[in-house]
Structures are given as structure tokens and as C-alpha cells.
Amino acid sequence: VHLVESGGGLVQPGGSLRLSCAASGFTFHSHVMAWARQVPEKGLEWVSAIYARGQTYYIDSVKGRFTITRDNAKNMVYLEMNNLIPEDTAVYYCATEGIQPLNVWKPPSFDRDYWGQGTQVIVSR
Numbered sequence: 365v366h367l368v369e370s371g372g373g374l375v376q377p378g379g380s381l382r383l384s385c386a387a388s389g390f391t392f393h394s395h396v397m398a399w400a401r402q403v404p405e406k407g408l409e410w411v412s413a414i415y416a417r418g419q420t421y422y423i424d425s426v427k428g429r430f431t432i433t434r435d436n437a438k439n440m441v442y443l444e445m446n447n448l449i450p451e452d453t454a455v456y457y458c459a460t461e462g463i464q465p466l467n468v469w470k471p472p473s474f475d476r477d478y479w480g481q482g483t484q485v486i487v488s489r
Contacts, residue, residue, distance in 0.1 A: 365389040365478040367458045372483030375448055379487070383443040385458030385480060393436040396461055399443045400472045401454035402482070410468045411456070412443060421468050425451070448487045455482040 371383040383399065398413035398421075412432040413421040420432055431444040441458060458480040460466065466477050 367478060367480035369456065369458045369480045369483040372456060372485045374486045376489055377449055377487055379448050380446045381485060383456055383483060385441045387439045392439040396466045397434055397441040398459045398466055398468065399456055400459055401456045403454045408472045410472055413468050414441065450487045453485060453487050455484050457482045
């Protein structure tokens with residue numbers, strides 16, 4: 365399993381970014397895909413997930429601002445982030461399930477599931 369994130373960067377508050385995750389090495393269309401983020405003082409938290417049939421999940425703080433989509437033909441998952449705020453500053457990781465199903469109701473852990481290397485998002489003036 366190989367996950368590669370891209371699209372992070374520095375953006376002003378109110379701006380937008382689109383994160384991409386290129387996936388390979390597994391049956392993409394049948395796997396849940398998720399985004400998590402890590403801030404050193406707050407740890408790792410799930411941000412959003414999209415299931416094989418297209419159902420989506422978002423944490424409350426990003427609802428209405430972030431949109432997760434997937435392109436099964438290209439083995440890609442995206443996170444469109446609008447109206448960014450400084451609290452969105454973090455390293456964003458793409459993840460997919462390992463042996464056990466990915467569970468957004470459990471805190472994320474690098475010891476479970478498969479993860480990319482992360483992409484930094486900084487929201488600042």
C-alpha cells in the first residue's frame with residue numbers, strides 16, 4: 365500500500381487549498397479513504413472520510429468548509445478546503461484501512477491502518 369499526499373502550503377485565512385492523495389497497491393474502489401491531521405500540541409485527529417459507496421464523514425469543525433471526494437478511476441482522493449482558519453494549520457495525512465476496518469469513531473493511530481507521509485498546511489497572514 366502506497367499513499368502520497370500533495371497540495372499543502374501556506375494560505376491566508378479565508379483562503380482555499382485542495383489536497384490530493386494518490387493511492388496504489390490495493391483495491392482502491394473497495395476501501396474507505398480518510399484524511400487526518402496532526403498538530404503537535406493536540407495530537408492526531410480524523411478530519412474526513414469517504415466510504416466505498418460514497419458516504420462521507422466530517423468532524424464538526426470542518427463541516428460546510430471541507431469536501432472529500434474520490435476518483436476510483438484514478439485511485440485518487442481529494443480534500444477541498446475552503447474558508448480556512450488558523451486552527452486548520454496541521455500536517456494532513458491520507459489513510460486507508462489495514463487488516464481491520466478503518467474506524468473514525470476511534471482515535472487515529474499510526475499503529476493502525478495505512479498512512480501517507482503527510483503534507484503541511486499553514487493558515488496564516
